[in-house]
Structures are given as structure tokens and as C-alpha cells.
Amino acid sequence: MTLKTAQNIAKQFTLVKAAATTLLALALSATVMMQAASGASRVKDIADFEGIRENILVGYGLVVGLNGTGDSLNNSPFTEQSLEAMLERLGVNTRDTDLKTDNVAAVVVTATLPAFARQGTKVDVTISSIGDAESLLGGTLVVTPLMAADGEVYAVAQGSITVAGFAAGGEAASITKGVPTAGRIANGAIVERELGFDLATLTSLRISLRNPDLTTSRRIAKAINDFIGNRVAKSTDPSTVVLNLDGSKRDDMVDLLTDIEQLMVEPDQIARVVIDEQSGIIVIGKDVKVDTVAIAQGNLTVRITETPQVSQPSPFAEQGQTVVVPRTDIQVTEDGDKKLTVLNSGVRLQELVDGLNALGIGPRDMISILQAIKAAGALQAEIELM
Known part of the structure; x- marks a missing residue:
């Protein structure tokens, strides 16, 4: 075998290897695309692993430094008691003293302890007023222990509060934007205890x-x-x-x-229709089926308009008096163009939506129709009311 022949064989082997690699990559890409097209999801997106979870923390504290927008101590005795207790821990005795400050507010502090958070890790906290404070703008949260459901302290929060809303006003008018009695402290709590897992x-x-x-x-x-x-x-x-x-x-x-x-x-789910009657939102699952059923929908509108008129005698008339003469206008409107629509057996989501849209109805009427179909036993799905 000559050197040139060996080089040709090596070159052909390299080309075959590259082609095999390309085919493998195409096959893997096609597999991923088929899985995505079929609605497949990663296990991490549809399931949780034992022990990898967050924990809820809550605490009670005081916000100081408010510009006269804090709790009124007469209406919030818990704020006064908390203020006296905090001052006593700092060496100030205020017992039997009539406190009248309005720069302090009692708040509830909440936070979420991430999974496997280590000592010294900082987490965000949310501050919410529980008294009659008008605004937390410009306030500072004093050291507040945050406890979990087991009663143990896992973090301590403190810092200046960021409030998105504001309130301003005078004797005749006022304006409020957002919620000025709630705010956040970014990285406002330090983890002091770790979860043993x-x-x-x-x-x-x-x-x-x-x-x-x-x-x-x-x-x-x-x-x-x-x-x-x-x-x-x-x-x-x-x-x-x-x-x-x-x-x-x-x-x-x-x-x-x-x-x-x-x-x-690829996750599976039962056929379900979710209805929010307050907002008129309807969500229909892809596996919802309907047996053969005929649907008709029509509205009867009765409109009564009162336009009273005043009848009075001619000027300088010796007899007569001014009276109010009633005028009533009654109109009856019936949607006569509504027709009977037939939904065939086994129709799926698209056919169901097309059939309901053919009636020319809105979401509110569609909710009643879906409930009526379910009551007739023709809707093979679960209806969940939010």
C-alpha cells in the first residue's frame, strides 16, 4: 500500500465519521422537535423533588422614621405596647408615659427561605402594615426575627423600605396611587439558621x-x-x-x-373546562368532547323609557294648573336571527369553539351554554368553577 492510498483511505474514513456524526445530530434534533411538537415537558417543569422546597417565614416588627403617617397609638394599642417593649430592651423606660408619636407603624414581615439557603445568605422581605398607618414611605424596619412553622427563628430582617405607591391630600381632596401601606426590602433579611437536609x-x-x-x-x-x-x-x-x-x-x-x-x-390530564364567572374567562382543555347535541340561544330585551312632560295653562289664563303628564315608551326586542346549532358527537376543542361562535354569543352566555350541555350529559369533561 502506497502512502497516497493510505491517505485516501484515512480521508474517506474521516468523511464517513463526519457524516455519521451529522446523522446522529440530525436524529437527536428530530427527536427533540418531535417531543416538543407533541407537548413533552422536562421532568423538572412538571414535578418537584423531595427536600428541594422553599419555606415560608413570618415575623412581627416596627417601622420607624415615618413622616407623621404611622399608627395612631390610641387606635393601635399593639403598636404602643411593641414600642414600649422595644425601648425597654434598649434601656429606655417609658412605662406610665402617654406616648403620642405618629412616626411608628406595626407591620407583618414575610419572606421565603430558599431551599438549601446557607447562613449569611440574604433574601427579600415584604412589609405590610396592620394598623391604621397611612403610608410606610421613608420608613425603616427595626430588627425583626422571622420564624417558620416550627417556631424557630431562621432569619432576621432590617432595612429601609421601598414603597411603590404614595398618598397625598388636603382637607378637600386627596390622591392615592398604588398601596402605600406595603413595601419591600431587597436583600433585607439574613439567614441565621440552616435547614438540616x-x-x-x-x-x-x-x-x-x-x-x-x-x-x-x-x-x-x-x-x-x-x-x-x-x-x-x-x-x-x-x-x-x-x-x-x-x-x-x-x-x-x-x-x-x-x-x-x-x-x-408528555404530561396527561383529564378533560376539564375552567370557568371564572366573575371575569367571564373560559379555558377549555384539548381533550374535551361533546356528544351530539343541538343548541339554541336567544335573548329577549324589554326596554321601558319614561319621558314625563309638563302641561301648564296659557299665560294669564283664569283657570287651570300646571301638572306633570307621564309619557312611557315600551320597546321589546327579540333576537330572531339566532339559529339552532348542532354539535356532532365526538367533536373536539376546535369544533366546539367554532360551534359556539357560530351562535354569535359572548363569554357570559357561553358559560351558561357549557353548564347546560354538562347538565344534559353531553359534555364529557369536568367543569371547574373558579
Whole structure:
């Protein structure tokens, strides 16, 4: 074999390898596109992992430095008691003293402790007045412990409050924009206690679905088992998939979860129609079906208009008096152009919407029609009223 022949073979091998790589990339791209087109989602977007969660914190504190917009101590005794207690801790005795300051407001402080937040981490806090304060603008929150549901203090908040709204006015008029009695402090709390949860040492873990469904739960377990190549995941109920580290050839739960949360799964859901009667919003799921049914919708409008007229005698008339003569106008309007519309059996979302739109009705009437179809037993879906 000559040198030139060997170079040609090597060149052909390189071209074949590049072509194989390109085909593999195209195949993976096509797979991703097919999954996206079918509505597949990542596991991390439809489920939560045990232990990876936030915790709610709450505390009670005082805001000082207000420009005469704080609580009136006569109407807010808790503010006066809290102010006296705070001053006593600072070495100032105000017992049996008539406090009349209006620069202090009692507030509730709320925050969310992120998962695995370490000591020294800063989190945002929200401040809300609970007294009769007019505004928290320009106020400063004094040191406030933030507790969790177990009664332990996990963070301490303090700082200047940022208020988006404002209020101004005088004796004859006033103006208010937004909510001046609520505000935020960015990075206003420091984490003082950590939650004791070691994720890396776990050998089993539960995956919780955000929208419980038996089919979705089973699909997640199957996707995990196909990816690992062993039966390490099992669906135990509509909202839980139990994951065992044994048999996965992994010694780190964090490493395994990192790969699992990127798996694509197509979630399933029951046919549902969500209705908000207050705002007239209707959301219809894609699997909603309707049996054969005929629908007609018509409105009868009766309008009564009163236009009274004044009848009075001619000028300088010896007899007669001024009276009010009633005038009533009655109009009856009936939508005669409304026709009977037939929805065939097994129609899906698009046909259902087209059929209802053919009646020329608005969202309010559509809500009544959907409820009537459900009452007739022709709507194969669950109606959820918000």
C-alpha cells in the first residue's frame, strides 16, 4: 500500500465519521422537535423533588422614621405596647408615659427561605402594615426575627423600605396611587439558621407531580427506567414516583437527579373546562368532547323609557294648573336571527369553539351554554368553577 492510498483511505474514513456524526445530530434534533411538537415537558417543569422546597417565614416588627403617617397609638394599642417593649430592651423606660408619636407603624414581615439557603445568605422581605398607618414611605424596619412553622427563628430582617405607591391630600381632596401601606426590602433579611437536609446521602427519594395524574406518573417512571437501564423508579400513586439509588450504578443522588430532571415526558390530564364567572374567562382543555347535541340561544330585551312632560295653562289664563303628564315608551326586542346549532358527537376543542361562535354569543352566555350541555350529559369533561 502506497502512502497516497493510505491517505485516501484515512480521508474517506474521516468523511464517513463526519457524516455519521451529522446523522446522529440530525436524529437527536428530530427527536427533540418531535417531543416538543407533541407537548413533552422536562421532568423538572412538571414535578418537584423531595427536600428541594422553599419555606415560608413570618415575623412581627416596627417601622420607624415615618413622616407623621404611622399608627395612631390610641387606635393601635399593639403598636404602643411593641414600642414600649422595644425601648425597654434598649434601656429606655417609658412605662406610665402617654406616648403620642405618629412616626411608628406595626407591620407583618414575610419572606421565603430558599431551599438549601446557607447562613449569611440574604433574601427579600415584604412589609405590610396592620394598623391604621397611612403610608410606610421613608420608613425603616427595626430588627425583626422571622420564624417558620416550627417556631424557630431562621432569619432576621432590617432595612429601609421601598414603597411603590404614595398618598397625598388636603382637607378637600386627596390622591392615592398604588398601596402605600406595603413595601419591600431587597436583600433585607439574613439567614441565621440552616435547614438540616442532606440530599447527597439519600438512597431513595420521592418525586411529586405538580398536577397529579396516573398516566403522567407512570410515564415519568418509565422514562427514568429507560434512561437508567434498570428498574429504579416506580409509580406509587397519581402524584408520587419513588426513586431508588440502588441499581442505578450511581453513588450520588444529586448527580442522578441532575440527569433525571432533563428527561422529556408528555404530561396527561383529564378533560376539564375552567370557568371564572366573575371575569367571564373560559379555558377549555384539548381533550374535551361533546356528544351530539343541538343548541339554541336567544335573548329577549324589554326596554321601558319614561319621558314625563309638563302641561301648564296659557299665560294669564283664569283657570287651570300646571301638572306633570307621564309619557312611557315600551320597546321589546327579540333576537330572531339566532339559529339552532348542532354539535356532532365526538367533536373536539376546535369544533366546539367554532360551534359556539357560530351562535354569535359572548363569554357570559357561553358559560351558561357549557353548564347546560354538562347538565344534559353531553359534555364529557369536568367543569371547574373558579
